[in-house]
Amino acid sequence: xxxxxxxxxxxxxxxxxxxxxxxxxxxxxxxxxxxxxxxxxxxxxxxxxxxxxxxxxxxxxxxxxxxxxxxxxxxxxxxxxxxxxxxxxxxxxxxxxxxxxxxxxxxxxxxxxxxxxxxxxxxxxxxxxxxxxxxxxxxxxxxxxxxxxxxxxxxxxxxxxxxxxxxxxxxxxxxxxxxxxxxxxxxxxxxxxxxxxxxxxxxxxxxxxxxxxxxxxxxxxxxxxxxxxxxxxxxxxxxxxxxxxxxxxxxxxxxxxxxxxxxxxxxxxxxxxxxxxxxxxxxxxxxxxxxxxxxxxxxxxxxxxxxxxxxxxxxx
Amino acid sequence: xxxxxxxxxxxxxxxxxxxxxxxxxxxxxxxxxxxxxxxxxxxxxxxxxxxxxxxxxxxxxxxxxxxxxxxxxxxxxxxxxxxxxxxxxxxxxxxxxxxxxxxxxxxxxxxxxxxxxxxxxxxxxxxxxxxxxxxxxxxxxxxxxxxxxxxxxxxxxxxxxxxxxxxxxxxxxxxxxxxxxxxxxxxxxxxxxxxxxxxxxxxxxxxxxxxxxxxxxxxxxxxxxxxxxxxxxxxxxxxxxxxxxxxxxxxxxxxxxxxxxxxxxxxxxxxxxxxxxxxxxxxxxxxxxxxxxxxxxxxxxxxxxxxxxxxxxxxxxxxxxxxxxxxxxxxxxxxxxxxxxxxxxxxxxxxxxxxxxxxxxxxxxxxxxxxxxxxxxxxxxxxxxxxxxxxxxxxxxxxxxxxxxxxxxxxxxxxxxxxxxxxxxxxxxxxxxxxxxxxxxxxxxxxxxxxxxxxxxxxxxxxxxxxxxxxxxxxxxxxxxxxxxxxxxxxxxxxxxxxxxxxxxxxxxxxxxxxxxxxxxxxxxxxxxxxxxxxxxxxxxxxxxxxxxxxxxxxxxxxxxxxxxxxxxxxxxxx
Numbered sequence: 006x007x008x009x010x011x012x013x014x015x016x017x018x019x020x021x022x023x024x025x026x027x028x029x030x031x032x033x034x035x036x037x038x039x040x041x042x043x044x045x046x047x048x049x050x051x052x053x054x055x056x057x058x059x060x061x062x063x064x065x066x067x068x069x070x071x072x073x074x075x076x077x078x079x080x081x082x083x084x085x086x087x088x089x090x091x092x093x094x095x096x097x098x099x100x101x102x103x104x105x106x107x108x109x110x111x112x113x114x115x116x117x118x119x120x121x122x123x124x125x126x127x128x129x130x131x132x133x134x135x136x137x138x139x140x141x142x143x144x145x146x147x148x149x150x151x152x153x154x155x156x157x158x159x160x161x162x163x164x165x166x167x168x169x170x171x172x173x174x175x176x177x178x179x180x181x182x183x184x185x186x187x188x189x190x191x192x193x194x195x196x197x198x199x200x201x202x203x204x205x206x207x208x209x210x211x212x213x214x215x216x217x218x219x220x221x222x223x224x225x226x227x228x229x230x231x232x233x234x235x236x237x238x239x240x241x242x243x244x245x246x247x248x249x250x251x252x253x254x255x256x257x258x259x260x261x262x263x264x265x266x267x268x269x270x271x272x273x274x275x276x277x278x279x280x281x282x283x284x285x286x287x288x289x290x291x292x293x294x295x296x297x298x299x300x301x302x303x304x305x306x307x308x309x310x311x312x313x314x315x316x317x318x319x320x321x
Numbered sequence: 322x323x324x325x326x327x328x329x330x331x332x333x334x335x336x337x338x339x340x341x342x343x344x345x346x347x348x349x350x351x352x353x354x355x356x357x358x359x360x361x362x363x364x365x366x367x368x369x370x371x372x373x374x375x376x377x378x379x380x381x382x383x384x385x386x387x388x389x390x391x392x393x394x395x396x397x398x399x400x401x402x403x404x405x406x407x408x409x410x411x412x413x414x415x416x417x418x419x420x421x422x423x424x425x426x427x428x429x430x431x432x433x434x435x436x437x438x439x440x441x442x443x444x445x446x447x448x449x450x451x452x453x454x455x456x457x458x459x460x461x462x463x464x465x466x467x468x469x470x471x472x473x474x475x476x477x478x479x480x481x482x483x484x485x486x487x488x489x490x491x492x493x494x495x496x497x498x499x500x501x502x503x504x505x506x507x508x509x510x511x512x513x514x515x516x517x518x519x520x521x522x523x524x525x526x527x528x529x530x531x532x533x534x535x536x537x538x539x540x541x542x543x544x545x546x547x548x549x550x551x552x553x554x555x556x557x558x559x560x561x562x563x564x565x566x567x568x569x570x571x572x573x574x575x576x577x578x579x580x581x582x583x584x585x586x587x588x589x590x591x592x593x594x595x596x597x598x599x600x601x602x603x604x605x606x607x608x609x610x611x612x613x614x615x616x617x618x619x620x621x622x623x624x625x626x627x628x629x630x631x632x633x634x635x636x637x638x639x640x641x642x643x644x645x646x647x648x649x650x651x652x653x654x655x656x657x658x659x660x661x662x663x664x665x666x667x668x669x670x671x672x673x674x675x676x677x678x679x680x681x682x683x684x685x686x687x688x689x690x691x692x693x694x695x696x697x698x699x700x701x702x703x704x705x706x707x708x709x710x711x712x713x714x715x716x717x718x719x720x721x722x723x724x725x726x727x728x729x730x731x732x733x734x735x736x737x738x739x740x741x742x743x744x745x746x747x748x749x750x751x752x753x754x755x756x757x758x759x760x761x762x763x764x765x766x767x768x769x770x771x772x773x774x775x776x777x778x779x780x781x782x783x784x785x786x787x788x789x790x791x792x793x794x795x796x797x798x799x800x801x802x803x804x805x806x807x808x809x810x811x812x813x814x815x816x817x818x819x820x821x822x823x824x825x826x827x828x829x830x831x832x833x834x835x836x837x838x839x840x841x842x843x844x845x846x847x848x849x850x851x852x853x854x855x856x857x858x859x860x861x862x863x864x865x866x867x868x869x870x871x872x873x874x875x876x877x878x879x880x881x882x883x884x885x886x887x888x889x890x891x892x893x894x895x896x
Contacts, residue, residue, distance in 0.1 A: 028342050030624070033625070045569055045679075069612065069614075071582070073580075075574065164413055187746075188732075190736065192676065196744065207413070219336065
């Protein structure tokens with residue numbers, strides 16, 4: 006990851022006559038403040054690193070927050086065993102170049118038992134491979150604060166999420182009993198066994214994230230960019246070839262120019278047809294989009310208010 | 322690259338425009354059914370900030386006429402409120418126009434109303450107050466305007482909604498405006514913070530004057546709601562204010578580098594500036610302003626940066642770096658407005674934690690001066706504050722903190738209170754003034770409280786209540802007891818009960834100890850007894866002391882004072 010300052014990324018100087026800060030500088034300053042507060046007030050913080058664009062931005066903000074010191078907490082990736090190979094390579098390369106400690110946590114028992122979203126349903130699969138593994142991993146290392154890259158604009162139930170989201174001793178979220186959060190004064194007090202999920206990107210939108218990646222020249226996984234990829238085509242849906250058990254009898258993959266809009270597990274993440282090969286082209290495509298970013302995620306739709314239910318149970 | 326250079330060119334232009342956009346945060350609040358969710362849904366929909374799949378997921382649902390979209394469903398997030406049909410917690414929404422980006426803090430109008438409105442207003446540059454044109458100014462609108470003023474939200478936009486229900490009647494709109502302007506004047510007189518108000522007649526359901534100016538109300542010559550939001554003064558311009566920099570963390574990657582990381586609360590800093598560190602008062606010069614993207618020649622609020630100073634100064638998290646010319650005040654006693662936010666009511670003389678800038682300090686609420694009835698704006702005497710009450714209090718922090726009045730500086734004038742048992746955030750506080758009685762006086766003093774000094778204030782300052790402690794024993798033990806009380810900060814007054822004066826005037830001892838007790842002092846009445854027996858007594862409790870071991874005996878005395886309730890329990894104070 007490039008560490009050298011780039012022409013477009015430095016905060017505005019008075020020399021250019023700018024009389025106000027852009028929204029990205031304001032969001033950046035807010036996020037850095039949050040990262041520093043958590044690192045200073047909690048005993049064992051961890052950054053949940055999911056390899057996607059939001060995690061990439063969050064990681065860059067952590068570099069900025071503690072520069073010239075190293076990032077003072079480890080990264081943890083919850084590996085469901087269904088991640089694209091390109092994602093795993095990118096993950097290892099990124100952790101190395103940032104110089105951060107990388108922990109990978111998997112629900113090995115469930116993976117060994119052959120858990121997948123076809124055998125179970127997506128809801129139960131997520132509960133085991135994502136939520137279960139996450140709670141196990143946090144418990145195993147005794148983390149008392151975990152950063153996540155979730156944004157409030159992603160989904161309706163997230164709009165009411167706090168920046169410091171309190172979790173009880175079994176990792177659950179109670180939307181009716183959240184601590185009020187005023188100014189930038191975050192309440193970091195927890196009893197032993199309780200923890201906080203922290204969302205430094207709460208106030209960022211999908212557009213902000215892409216613009217920041219563009220301005221800061223932050224590397225992201227290649228799957229976000231359009232190219233010809235072998236896909237199973239089912240109506241509107243494009244399903245990646247990574248998992249062969251998904252194929253119907255006689256179904257053959259076709260080469261389609263496409264990209265992923267958000268990175269999830271291979272069986273549950275569809276691609277979209279796209280010509281966007283660069284970040285400006287992705288942003289242009291975003292402007293023309295008529296559907297929200299998580300619309301290609303199967304998991305959000307399997308039940309009315311499904312994300313809220315997952316969050317109550319401890320999912321990010 | 323792409324084969325369509327024209328679109329690539331335009332996207333570059335778009336990105337350049339985006340880079341220039343600033344950010345406005347505003348809060349909304351309203352009564353149940355005055356159409357707030359509908360208004361926000363409409364604002365999002367009309368600025369193309371919702372996606373087709375989100376619109377599709379709510380079509381045919383809700384309470385509107387067939388074929389009409391129920392915009393409220395776009396924003397009512399949680400299942401619980403979907404079931405009840407009402408919003409229950411602060412929700413944040415995002416949209417942007419070609420001119421600026423917006424963050425809405427959308428607060429519910431009924432349950433826990435004050436708590437949520439204050440939360441939304443704490444970060445807002447502007448507030449949109451909703452009034453139902455068919456009902457006039459209701460309590461919730463008054464409450465929202467009051468809280469906006471109390472939390473010093475600069476601008477208020479009053480959206481008079483449901484104009485369609487009253488036939489777009491101009492006279493009704495004007496009557497409401499007149500009514501509300503009068504109210505805003507009363508509020509400003511109470512809080513001391515005038516707000517700038519604009520009034521706009523709208524129909525969220527029909528889309529009148531939300532984004533575009535409406536044909537239905539030709540008599541209205543002003544801007545639409547969105548136009549008003551776009552033209553309000555842009556957020557956060559405190560660059561000319563005195564420099565304030567709460568230290569969040571000391572960065573020491575190696576022995577060559579020592580930097581102080583924080584977010585600038587207000588003002589501007591440049592290398593070469595002379596700064597003062599509070600509360601210690603040490604002074605240094607700024608050598609570098611360090612960021613990941615290179616050193617800066619100048620930095621201002623609210624940037625997050627790291628300062629390197631020209632000399633070794635003892636600085637840790639919680640300290641405030643300020644401009645040496647215009648330092649902040651350092652004080653232990655504070656007057657503040659409080660918004661109470663917890664189910665458990667305020668308890669005077671109980672210890673809470675106060676989080677202010679980047680530090681958390683034990684604090685005692687020493688006096689509750691009055692509660693403000695937001696409906697009538699009257700100030701009422703009160704014993705406590707309940708959830709959603711607003712009051713004015715005196716607090717004493719157990720160690721001095723550097724601060725400014727909230728009216729001058731949001732960053733150094735705001736605090737929250739945390740319950741030490743439940744860890745809940747129980748109150749939001751806004752400092753109105755502070756005392757400088759603590760021997761660390763930096764800056765000019767302000768009046769410390771008002772009226773007669775209360776027992777609570779004395780207790781808070783001294784860390785114990787008034788009392789009478791009688792101790793009998795060998796002289797050496799009496800000295801040890803007095804010394805041990807003195808060393809933990811007890812304000813005591815030693816009285817030798819065998820003095821001739823008391824023998825001549827037997828009632829004198831009782832009178833003197835009563836006055837001391839009422840003044841919050843610990844009257845230490847001693848009697849020398851070298852016979853080998855020793856005892857201590859207070860408030861009817863008596864213990865026999867170990868006359869041979871003064872360490873043990875003093876511990877017994879401290880235990881006695883604890884169990885008698887004279888010592889106020891604390892985590893950090895030595896008592």
